[in-house]
Amino acid sequence: MKLPAFLRLLLEKDGKTGGCLEIDKPFEQRLALTATLSFFLGRTVLGGSIAPFGPGFYAALRSLGGTGFSLLSALFMILGCVTLFKWEQIVYLFLAVMLLTVFIKPEKESRHREVLDSLVAGLVAFCVRTAIGFFQGPSLYAYISAFIEGLCVLVAGLLSFSAIAGIKESPSSRTARQALLALVLVSVGGLQGLYAFGLDVQMVTIMAGVLAMACVGGPAAGAIAGLSGGLIASLTGSGDPFAPGLLGISGVLAGIGGWFGKAESVLGYLASGLLLSFFAPSGTIVSKRLLEQMVSCAVIPLITSPVKKTLGRYLPELSDESKAKVVPQNPVDPLKLKVAAVSNALSEIGNLFSQAAITMTGSGTAPGRDEIASNDVESKGGPVTSTIRYLVERVCAECDERSFCWEEEFGAVYEAFTDLVKKMDLSGRLSIRDNTVLLKDRCHRYGELVSELNHRKEIERLERKISTFDGETRKCLAFQYRCLGQILSVRSISPEPDIRVSTGNRFSGREERFRVRLKGKTIPAEGAQKPGDVWVRYDLGPGKTLVVLADGMGKGDLAAKQSRESIDILKSLLDCGLDYDSCVSFLNSALYLAWRPDGFIALDCLLIDHETRRAYFHKLGAPPSFIKKKDGNVLVIRGSTPPAGAATTVPYLGSSEPVEPGDSIFLVSDGVFRSSPVPARAEHLIVSRLSRLKESSLDDSVKALITQSLRYQHKTPPDDVTVVGAMIEGV
Template sequence: MLHRVSLKAIGGQAATLVNDIATPKINHEKRSTAINSTKSTTSSIRIPLIIVALGFLLGRAVILFELLPFVIPFVAVIYKWRRSSTLLASLAVLAGGTTVGFSFAGHIAVALLLYFVLQRGITTVAKERQLVPVTVFFSVAIARYVSLLVIEGGTFYHLLTAVIEGGLAMIVTMIFFQSVPLLLETRKKISLKHEEIVCLVILLASLMTGTVGWLVFGLSVEQIVSRYIVLIFAFVGGAAIGSTVGVVTGLILSLANVANLFYMSLLAFSGLLGGLMKEGKKVSVAVGLIIATLLMAMYGDNQVPMQVSVYESLVAVFLFMATPKRWTTELSKFIPGTMEHSQEQQQYLRKIRDVTAGKVEQFSNLFLSLSKSFSLLEVNGDKTNREREVDLFLSRVTEQTCQTCMKKHHCWTKKFNETYGLMEQLMGECEKEGEVKNKQLIRSWKEHCVIDERVIDAMKKELNQHYASKQLKQQLVESRRLVADQLKGVSKVMEDFAKDIQREKKAHEQQEAQIMESIQHAGLEVDVVDVYSLDTGNIDIDITLPSNAYNEAEKIVAPILTEILDETIIVKHAETISLTGTESRITFGSTKAYIVEEGIAHAAKGGRLVSGDSYSTMEIGAGKHAIAISDGMGNGTRAHIESQETIGLLKNILRSGIEETVAIKAINSILSLRSEDEVFSTLDLAMIDLQDGMVKFLKVGSIPSYIKRGSTVKAVEAGNLPIGIIQDMDVDVVTEELKAGDILIMMSDGIYEAPMMVENQDVWMKRVIKEIETEDPQEIADVLMERVIRDSGNEIHDDMTVVVAKLDHHSPKWATISIPYEQRA
């Protein structure tokens, strides 16, 4: 019930705060609506114009002198993608076909009519998009065969021609489904796949097919446009994209006019040369086209005079040079592998990261506000609470007594203050003594009230219910305090998480250059050095080596980095980049300044298998090592379950990032509220910082721990009750500094209190630890366990656990390599 109440309160607070967070977005949404309305108006004009232009050119696109494989696929894609523009697209392709010939226009009209009939019939059966290419195939093939059958008669060749045109149309339909939306939709921060780029080039080449036969001052328009497109893609995407665009464009144009087959080689060679020379900017790419044109014109069997071909290339170069840089930059953002695309992706990811971090920070503030709101519920004046409790208590007593008394009006109207004061004194007397022993108070009450004994008896009975109600309220307060502490801890974790999200690779060009120079000076080749962090204790560097066959990264590079950065650096991760090569990417990072060597000895009471003690050693993030011992009350299975539960909760909470003190308070609240049985457990926790050697001791009902440094033994203790005894507890934190060679000894009370004849266990334990000569942690644990059992009459009177940890410097496997001081990062 307590948890349900707390959760309902959380829900109410969360709803209010979330609404507050969301309120400032209203004006932003209104502005976004207005902007979207303007964009929608512009798009409603632009898209129809593009559809008309595309349809007109595709209606003129004739390949192999008579085939029209682009018309029906274009209309089919528009029908599926933007059905309201289907009529406009149909009229556009008919207009384009009319400019070629009325017979072509008639054939297009028949094919369109057949397509719509078949599409309507198929739609009634299934609405899957996969059936569109099949519909296009049958409509184009049937229209072509019927046309040839009427004009020239039915032959196998005509049937084959119809099937080929239908197959081409089916393939073009699948291509147009990927490419047509690219020209009509506004896409931002989305990269194009290589398949989409090829499909887009096929669409552009198909459009250029519609310009076949157009001449401007004797120069072919399709040749100028095709070379211009090759220049653009070579400049933007490099040699691979440029040559691909050249081959695809030349192939499509050669289908429209066999004489253009020669230009496939010219365009492919131009794209290859231009892409290879793209580092020299536009001039170098243009020079690549001119060189390819001259070579092909001089040594190729070209039906076009060399002078005309050069002029066409010069016009394409002029258009290319006149193209605004903004256009090529925008196009580069969609082509994978370009610098602009990488920057766009990084910007997009950075924006997503910032948005995510902002949301996490908002929720962190939300949880913090919730924590404060639950804390404020407890900040009520004690005097006000006391007065309210007295009023409620006395009202319940008077309901059972004064309501049926004939002098009710006299006592509570004429003598209200006197009656209330006497009853308040009676209540206080009953709370302290359990009954009214003050004879003077009894005498005064008898003189005032005619049913004095009845009121006192009712007050005693009601007091039991009052105590139960008060205990319930106290548990509710503790539940609220538990919720507040947990919410505060979650808020801190989320705040740290938001900071980690916002961390990004900083610019370390100078340090990267110095590191590369130092490694090369040692005789190793280095391909890439990426420095992500140079923070002390959090070094993060990636280095790509041509080979790591002889473990050069650990033997040479790590020591060099250790000398450069004045911090011990080790290999965190190594991987081979490719299966065929030897190139390896190595991740280097900071190691801990100290290492912990542990030894553990454990025994159950009477030599049993189940012990009430539980222990754990674990690595916590940020270079911390935790050692914990929990002793459940009593022995056996029940004690084992309690101690295991305590250790398990501690491990999970600490690994989540919640601070140690909050974690222990949370465990105490959970265990104290979980059960009404008086089952307690102790907790001894040591948190060792492996960077500076500082150790925090958090002792809850546990016995002292000991630090041995040479021949000196120091006790560390704190006075906290065991977990689960009281619901409101303060955790005392004791901080000590460990040095290399120090030995930390933690134990349960079964070890500490075992010797019965010893009067001062602390002095005896210090003497025993001091007498142990070995420094091996496991040997110390075994010797201490054996000594305690021997001094206890060779009997194990209680569960015994001892954990020994030795702190030592971390020594790298390979020594550092000295380098000149000026080369240090």
Template sequence: MIQKYGNAAAGTADSYMTKERTIQQKTKGERSFQTFLLGIFFRTDLFFLAAGFLLGRAVIITSLTPFVLPFFATVFWMKRRRRWADSIAVLAGGLTLSVGQAFYALLGLLIFLAARRIVMIFHPAHEDRWLPVLVFVSGFTVRLLCQAAFTLNLVWTDVLTAGAEASLSVLVTLIFLQSVPLMSTRVNHKLFRNEEIICFVILISSVLAGTIGWHMYMLSVDHVLARYAVLLFAYAGGAAIGSTVGVVIGLILGLASVTSLYQMSLLAFSGVLGGLLKESGKAGVAGGLLIATLLIGVYGNGYAGLSNEFADSAAALLLFLLTPKRFIRQMASFIPGTREYQAEQQLYVRKLRDVTVGRVEQFSGLFQSLAKSFYPPVEEEASDDDLFLSKVTARTCQNCFKKESCWVKNFDQTQQLMLELREEARTGGSKEDRVQLYRRWREHCSKADKTVEAIRKEQGLSELQEKMRRNVQESRRLVADQLKGVSQVMGDFANEMKRERGLHEWQEEMILSRLNGIGLRVESIEIYNLETGAIDIEAMLPNDQYGACEKVIAPLLSDILGESIVVEKKQASDLPGGPSRVVFISARAYDLETGVATAARGGGLVSGDNYSLFEIGSKKCVLAISDGMGHGERAAMESQDTLQLLKKVLKSGIHETLAIKSINSILSLRSTEEIYATLDLALIDLQNATSKFLKIGSNPSFIKRGGRVFMLDSGNLPIGIIRDFNIDVKAEQLKSGDLLIMMSDGIFEAPKHIENKEVWVKRKIKEMQTNDPQEIADLLLEEVIRVGDGRINDDMTVIVARISHHIPEWSSFSSEGSAKHFSKAE
């Protein structure tokens, strides 16, 4: 089952990836073509000129014109270079309607500019905040002035009309501030919100209101363009977007012309039907408009006007069929919820991931280069005897009268004697050799005491400089190791980021259908990884009050995927009655049960031994014992610091060998006191039972397998005692039922009268009649204390771990009702 599942999944993923690459290649060409057309349209200002002209003609409720001042305010707020040309277009549009409309637009422009100049003097910043207020004041004033100029009489209804128009202008201003900048070429391609889409539709509807009254033969231009817009949005965004656009356009056209109020029903219905039939292509969307025209057209003008309605719909359909699909796909990429929109999101996330991976890889390479530069150069140790002798002779022989005799005639003898004096100052020697050397030197040199003193002083300085040099080299090596470890971690992180989330749509649908087939209500399934041993699946389902996740879903997934699946995390919804989020992962192949027994020296409360049991990721377990030198609080602090450093470094992802070396360098450099710590470390992979053992100055560990007990040992010195050492890592393949026993020196060396302690410990472990780790740890500690006559002369710690095959809590099962469906899909 799982092999066929994997093969089918691979084939589906390959075909999907090939299809995605083809779509991406096409999308690049389409985007360039679309950008070219839009660039021509916007660079020549055709959109703003046409929009200004039509908005200057747009009138709603017979006399209100709430679009002129918002358009002025928007283009001046955008600080367009051609804002005066756009303003003239508005005046021209109003003039085609009537002289009064043109006068209203001109007067509104002048009053708005004057009020804007006054406000800019006192509040030059945050123009968008006071712009709606400015539009309200200007609109209210202009309407009253126009009413007074044309009628020479003002009544309270005129004031109410002016207030209503000004309030509506404020709302339109807020909408234009959101939608008009979207049509500017200075705005890059982005993913728009639903609110921005609706504002843009309102802008289009306002522009279409300016076409009311235009006719071309038997066709109404406003009806044709409105239905064409609904067809585009229904085909691009589906039923929800199509119906919304139909309602908005129909409402505004209805306000502009009461005779067109029924158009709202026709447009909304055609948007719904076209969106529902969009999977059938353009033909389905066209069919939706024809059905809506037939049903709603009869309702509007009766059978007499049905021919005109069909003519308008036919013209809109012709425009729709002539529209390239690339343009519609480009529209769909701006609408939330569409496939094109999701593709844009995935493309953005992929680009962001690629940029992040590139930066992480750059930092990884930088740290790698820094690590190489910090490593001390490998140089052959050259003799510094010449430099040493030159410093000594500069103080003693430079002004001596026997200089020529010593360094010209007897050069070899003088040099040999001074080097012997240096060696004696460095290492010391027997009293007789020292007396004889001094006697020979006094016979040779006239300033013997002064020269000996100079040699001793210079040797002391030389040893101090050598020690400082070694410290600097060790510090550089520590920094280099840390930088190398960080470089490795960042490189691994970059490689993990490169792995995209798999395309598992087919598998998700199959699993979801199988779960629903047995009566489980699961809202969604998302697969993040299907690799064997690293499966990661997330499910959303209603509140799980009866443990269906552990009892039903995990066993069923185990049967589907061919390996044991367990629940890693279950998170309830914050909202009452909301769905729960459950994460399913691959179960461990092995389980590890541990037991620990400890005792402080003399039965005290503070032990110099410390232990740590923790996990790295979800598949590796770490067991560690550290014994600080001596006993008491200082030893406890030293061993505890060692384990804390080990835990943090290993969890960061740095390799265990490099982690041990880094800890050794830190502990050896941070103090000059002879305070050391041992470390006994075991890393066990619970997926395949492989284990690594690192022993730094620690005692042997023992593995009990059936009736045999064998020992693991290493000869590394304790941490901090030397600065440069090689770590001996031993690997061992464990088996189910094996017992691992780790102990500190308090346990291993407690029996003083026993010569071969390894044999004694092996025999005691072999004689244990139980396999419980905690019981073995307690019995072993008790036996050691009993052998020592009840005295605890050192801190004692023993860790016992038993590895065993993982046994699922619930057995997997298959559902026959959905297995047939699975076999068909496979």
């Protein structure tokens, strides 16, 4: 860029200084930086009326940069203010610049120059704003606002002095570079009111900056950038009051993803938008926010090594050199730290969903559209009055006899309407043929009234169902996020190989007292080639043995697929280190969120603890189990919990019984009960059959129960028949 000789001479009139910013950039770039900052700082208005950064920046530039740069700054500053089309701000900035030009002398060396010139700038701003307020109409609010603006100009002047003077005198000054970065952040407020293709340019710019800082500096830098940018957006009126918190959370999740790569940073950033959409007041705001986030992701390809190096100069904490110098006293594996951070983030997200569900439960069902419009009426007359007003507006408004009913016969009509609404509340639905309603003989539009009331009641029912489903979904998500956080927290701690614990799927280091031998047999249902029942043994360690029998809904390949998938999920969660109770609850919540009527699974879980010598039963829609003691007595273990996936939570109401070597435990599917000639007495028949088996082996006992189930079905049972036996043997 070639400048005219007279303009270059004006800007570099002092051969010693060579301009205002003595950094390793060409003269044209320094000029462009000054003009850009001046333009956007002139447009930055806080709260719709306070504009402190323009005068503060001009005062510092006037004192340190010389006449040329200060005049250029004033020109672009006023030009930026003109684009706001607010004449009060234009007059204020023009008068402030004129007075500062008179009172501040360029390049005048004096003690405490920064403080004195900043005080002068604050006094000038106070006087100009007071004079403008006097002509518009003197008031106490105008004087207080002028005083606050003067203080803001004082702070902005000191910040500008630190940025300009520090960089000019000591190019490696860390404070000066951070002050300049703060000025650049503040200048983003000058993008207020600018829109492109329906998108807020200021919010897109802030989101791009948050994503860039999070990708380069991690969660801390992303959180600080999000909070700072959101604060600027809120103060300038572009963002909602919750913008700092929303952008801060987005910065944290994007920073966590940035540990693993740019793509993961973008996924974390977009995931934060999806999670926070639960708290958006409307779908339009959600779609607009997500679209702005997607557009801001275009900054990722621009984050190259030179860009990271430049950011490292202004924020040394983000540079690779500074990170390499920090050597912790107790070095920890970085991967474990990252896993622990992700675990904490998942747990916090789970708590967030849990608090949202509690808030929804505490506030009751979601209000309907008619309830929102009539909150003032409900506060005075209650829901009955609100419903009557709704009927009058929807039905009586176009009736020819409205004046007669609601003016001449007001008392009787109001009483009849009240009776109609109360009958609706009691019955839940009205019929036109109901002859007990007083209003039926008085109103010739009675049918429309009944239709409107039934419609309103149905809408309320649907809203309550949606609200309930939303709350249950949040509870399930909260539990699953906490479980995932628990899995990662277990993974982030490397246990000693010889240490055993007695909780979850870790076991005691003591010697085994007995062992468990299993035998199972399954007969497919009639017309099915593959049984839908699946059972599996899982050793949680030398001290615990888990046996799970899964029975999918129906029979054949579909039921077998559902049972196998449920078993695989349960085994995967156990392999990850999640405790047994949480694994069962996690599987239940996953099946509930799948929301398939045929997706319920009957789970019969048996956990044998060798150390405590007890058998723990956890039944989800499963039939009774049987324990045959070594003395011949038979115990029946029943459960009353619905199948997995039928409810949001699993009550921890499992039962336990002591076991000794010589005892046998039998898990059976519901096909054993359905195959009985009298299903109501199937339990009694099984107990009798086991009692008659005196010294039989485990294989013989399983075969005997299978044979008894097939005796009356000609070897073609209507449902899958499965018997799993567990023999407790001494070591």
